[in-house]
Amino acid sequence: MSLTTASRVFADHPSVRPATRDRVLAAADDLGYVVNALAQAMMGLGRRTVAFVAAHMIGSTFADMAAGAESVATAEGNLFLLSTTGEDPARERDLMETLREYRPAAVLLAGSTQTGEEFEQRAVAYAEALAAVGARLVLVGHPACPGSKSILSVDYDQVGGVRRAVEHLVTGGHRRIAFLGLIPERTTPAERLRGYELGLQDAGLPVDPSLVIECANDSDGARVAALSLLSRPDRPTALVCLTDGVAVGVYRAARSLGLAIPGDVAIVGFDDAPIVADLTPALTTIRVPFWEVGVHGARVALGLEEYDGHVQLPTELIVRESSP
Amino acid sequence: MSLTTASRVFADHPSVRPATRDRVLAAADDLGYVVNALAQAMMGLGRRTVAFVAAHMIGSTFADMAAGAESVATAEGNLFLLSTTGEDPARERDLMETLREYRPAAVLLAGSTQTGEEFEQRAVAYAEALAAVGARLVLVGHPACPGSKSILSVDYDQVGGVRRAVEHLVTGGHRRIAFLGLIPERTTPAERLRGYELGLQDAGLPVDPSLVIECANDSDGARVAALSLLSRPDRPTALVCLTDGVAVGVYRAARSLGLAIPGDVAIVGFDDAPIVADLTPALTTIRVPFWEVGVHGARVALGLEEYDGHVQLPTELIVRESSP
DNA sequence: TTGTAAGCGTTATCAT
DNA sequence: ATGATAACGCTTACAA
Numbered sequence: 317m318s319l320t321t322a323s324r325v326f327a328d329h330p331s332v333r334p335a336t337r338d339r340v341l342a343a344a345d346d347l348g349y350v351v352n353a354l355a356q357a358m359m360g361l362g363r364r365t366v367a368f369v370a371a372h373m374i375g376s377t378f379a380d381m382a383a384g385a386e387s388v389a390t391a392e393g394n395l396f397l398l399s400t401t402g403e404d405p406a407r408e409r410d411l412m413e414t415l416r417e418y419r420p421a422a423v424l425l426a427g428s429t430q431t432g433e434e435f436e437q438r439a440v441a442y443a444e445a446l447a448a449v450g451a452r453l454v455l456v457g458h459p460a461c462p463g464s465k466s467i468l469s470v471d472y473d474q475v476g477g478v479r480r481a482v483e484h485l486v487t488g489g490h491r492r493i494a495f496l497g498l499i500p501e502r503t504t505p506a507e508r509l510r511g512y513e514l515g516l517q518d519a520g521l522p523v524d525p526s527l528v529i530e531c532a533n534d535s536d537g538a539r540v541a542a543l544s545l546l547s548r549p550d551r552p553t554a555l556v557c558l559t560d561g562v563a564v565g566v567y568r569a570a571r572s573l574g575l576a577i578p579g580d581v582a583i584v585g586f587d588d589a590p591i592v593a594d595l596t597p598a599l600t601t602i603r604v605p606f607w608e609v610g611v612h613g614a615r616v617a618l619g620l621e622e623y624d625g626h627v628q629l630p631t632e633l634i635v636r637e638s639s640p
Numbered sequence: 641m642s643l644t645t646a647s648r649v650f651a652d653h654p655s656v657r658p659a660t661r662d663r664v665l666a667a668a669d670d671l672g673y674v675v676n677a678l679a680q681a682m683m684g685l686g687r688r689t690v691a692f693v694a695a696h697m698i699g700s701t702f703a704d705m706a707a708g709a710e711s712v713a714t715a716e717g718n719l720f721l722l723s724t725t726g727e728d729p730a731r732e733r734d735l736m737e738t739l740r741e742y743r744p745a746a747v748l749l750a751g752s753t754q755t756g757e758e759f760e761q762r763a764v765a766y767a768e769a770l771a772a773v774g775a776r777l778v779l780v781g782h783p784a785c786p787g788s789k790s791i792l793s794v795d796y797d798q799v800g801g802v803r804r805a806v807e808h809l810v811t812g813g814h815r816r817i818a819f820l821g822l823i824p825e826r827t828t829p830a831e832r833l834r835g836y837e838l839g840l841q842d843a844g845l846p847v848d849p850s851l852v853i854e855c856a857n858d859s860d861g862a863r864v865a866a867l868s869l870l871s872r873p874d875r876p877t878a879l880v881c882l883t884d885g886v887a888v889g890v891y892r893a894a895r896s897l898g899l900a901i902p903g904d905v906a907i908v909g910f911d912d913a914p915i916v917a918d919l920t921p922a923l924t925t926i927r928v929p930f931w932e933v934g935v936h937g938a939r940v941a942l943g944l945e946e947y948d949g950h951v952q953l954p955t956e957l958i959v960r961e962s963s964p
Numbered sequence: 965t966t967g968t969a970a971g972c973g974t975t976a977t978c979a980t
Numbered sequence: 981a982t983g984a985t986a987a988c989g990c991t992t993a994c995a996a
Contacts, residue, residue: 318983323975331981348772353741354682355973359988362974363738373707375914376700382722383697390723390735395742398706398722399714411714414687417677418719448672535918564918590699591913594859594888596920642967647991657965679989683972 317343326351357419364421366617367397369411371427375561376589377606381426381457384610392618394421405438412442422452422617424610428504429458436461443467456613457606459503460626470613470627474507475514477602477631481556481584482515484633488640490554490582494527494545496538496566497558505558508586512556527552531562538565546573546581553581554639560585560592563599582639597637605629641667650675681743688745690941691721693735695751699885700913701930705750705781708934716942718745729762736766746776746941752828753782760785767791780937781930783827784950794937794951798831799838801926801955805880805908806839808957812964814878814906818851818869820862820890821882829882832910836880851876855886862889870897870905877905878963884909884916887923887962907962921961929953
């Protein structure tokens, strides 16, 4: 009944006589003993840990990604750590250090960031710091970093999604199509705007800067912005919205102006959030496989999946009643 | 430059000369060194860990509770572990053991369970097992266990919420009020049904069992059930729904039957999920402070908050257009 | 102010 | 089949 023997019992080693085995198990049960996984982990043994870091945990998009990642991590008996930065780079940096101290298998960094090299450099620094403790960094729901091929990422086709939406609106006869919800210098709005521009370009239509509207990414910010946009004499006949939440704000604005959807103005959202199919009229939107993004992120993180640096999942235009 | 000195530097011990301190820091920075938090944790030092366990991570209810708990845990520099059981008691038990191995400060067990003593006994067993490793168990979004006062819980007033909803419908003149979405032997449906019964009782109305309808807790299950309920010659004039998701199913059923809401049938939901205020008509529902439930759960878990065994947060009836 | 030595709970190695 | 010992990376008396 030595420590070694006990250890062997819990590790299911074959070389331990059933009798002693039972004796150990009985004693353990008696004392309420469970192995100290921290001691195991300290030696690089035992379960692995996957961390998920996002700016916020609000809305179904991040929650779905996190849930997808969690399902993969937990399914294999690993641990899943969740933390938010509140959009604060300093907190993000601190968090990254803290996580490094826990020797995770991987850190998934989720969501939109500032565009440009500053973030990319930060990400490279994170990736290197994590690599120094044997951990991987995987960007999820974030476009690939073209500069640094070493940064793994799992993304979804935002550009293509909006591009198809614009194509759909053009096919429906629309020529004055606005984009609502721009947030400057952020990757997700930038990608979706790019899809809008490419969609117009495909149709040989010019990009009219007065139809690209900046507003907060919430229903009320969108409502206010839409109110002014839709009050213009030359108002657009169709609106592509950054998110479904923005689209909801547009619904409210249209209603208060007495405009019919899609008769007076067609609306397209993005994300396919729950319930938007039950709005009146049902919202046309772009469905994003957020759960799967999380799943693939975790799989890449744990080395369960082939990856060539970047995975991009398809999005799907869901045509409902709010567009022709 | 011994290990001890280095340790002192990272622990911000005062008794270390600035010169050596800098030397250590420089060396650390050079090597990309960070303390091994697992070694610290093994000795019961360093950050604490809060675990959150739910059956699923789908929908905004669990996600909001988890997010609230995460915000508290992370704010204090602790770690937040998230895991799901998939509603499988065996997985739940395994998970509890696994978590125990990691010596968390507390485990939050979230959501509805089977009613009755079986769960209560399980919870007591969990609580004891966790206590043996210095961890607390806190039930969140689950009614208090009357039998075992030792089990901490943070809940919200489901009974009162539905009771007020019924009162509101009665005040609006309704007499035939149905309850849709019963799932037998589960705490959350049981609580909400109890609120329905009490509401009727308050008004001196009998509980008509033929108006208490069982169905799956999703829009489509509800749609099918509502279709048959609303096709009855003596159909109810108002429906209290287990959740907003169920209410959405009822909306679809009413629409396909050509029934007006609230003209032909009034609807009340539960949860105040995002966007339900933007349905047509806007859904009357009961708002639940899920985020706050998570917050209080984590606070109780970490001993940051006075508790006398059970905390119950209020719910709020939000009257919108779907009810008189 | 700094260093030495012991101990935390494991597991791997090498006996026995 | 079992046990003793070293090692993992850290902290904390206790010395120096």
